Amino acid sequence: MPQHKDMLRQAALDARKAFVRTVDDAHRTLLEQKLAQHLTSLCAHASVVAGYHPLGSEISPLLAMEEARAVGRIVAFPAFADPAKPFRFLAGDPLEPGPFGIMQPKRRAPVVEPDLIFVPLVAIDGRGTRLGRGKGHYDRALVRLRKTGAKLIGVGWAMQMLPTEIPRDPWDVPLHGFASPDGVEYFG
Template sequence: MVPSPPLPPPIQPGSKESLRSAALEARKAFVATLDDASRALLEQQLAEHLTALCASARVVAGYSAMGSEISPQVAIEEARAVGAVVAFPAFANPAKPFRFLAGDPLVPGPFGIMQPRPTAPPVEPDLILVPLIAIDSRGARIGRGKGHYDRVIGRLKRSGAKLIGVGWPMQRLEATVPADPWDVHLDAFASPEGLEWFGRSGRAH
């Protein structure tokens, strides 16, 4: 067990943009305290909290981590090892919603994020690991502000997919995130510290 670096002071309530900025800075500052071995061990701990979910899913969607984002890659590899189809977001047109394509992220997409080849088959995940900048106790998420995920995951949630936000511990805010009508609330938040289901009591470790 890696001792966690000290967490920054709690982020205070504010506008979505001010919360996004403060949470992003806190995430960068936290990751700057980690050496490669500590980061890898924390990402392994994240995967351990996702093992049961990944084992029960048919199609698991991950994401290609950028910068200070926590990587779900260990969890994705575990899902593949137990027979799940693995998928990642892929844009064919940056002005249109992405699709989840089965396969590894091998080519750069229009935003510089790695994604599967355009010839990879489209799939509908039943478990989606969602990157975020911050999330509150209701599952209200702050992303990069472009709405890419909200345009895709709402329909999948209505068809039964579980939406699991993934991040470092300080990305779970005590402050309430102001939600717009089009924002899609997530079902749970996973970090190296555990898996928290929103609308249920307690935190599962």
């Protein structure tokens, strides 16, 4: 794969879309159920679990979010008050559209500090370097939460784990692990 991040991002997005086109609805549901089993086990030690509402070819963590809520965890999703500033995590379901087409909780929902965050990604490497959409929204929001001890788990299809290293910039926030339907892998 190309080493330049923009080219790598585009190649990884194209590969993810191509993979998802090969998966019928029934198989996708089965894979997302397997993912939920792995994510649910991570929720046992968390009080506030943050996730995301999937876009396009992203795998969905929503089944695990529902299970976390069912066992008493607070669930939260990213929400932008101002697209130029880092998003915050708000408790509640993603019911209204926000910037960039992302579904988010209503603006009056309470701000929470998650201790477990399921992070969407385009690709990830074996060091926990995440390749996102390239705007830095997650890196800006996660830098402080990682310092306070939040566990950051990338979520994706198994094929999104790259065998090569992703170039890491100083502002990139490494993740603690990667969860896919195949299981959970922790880094360093």
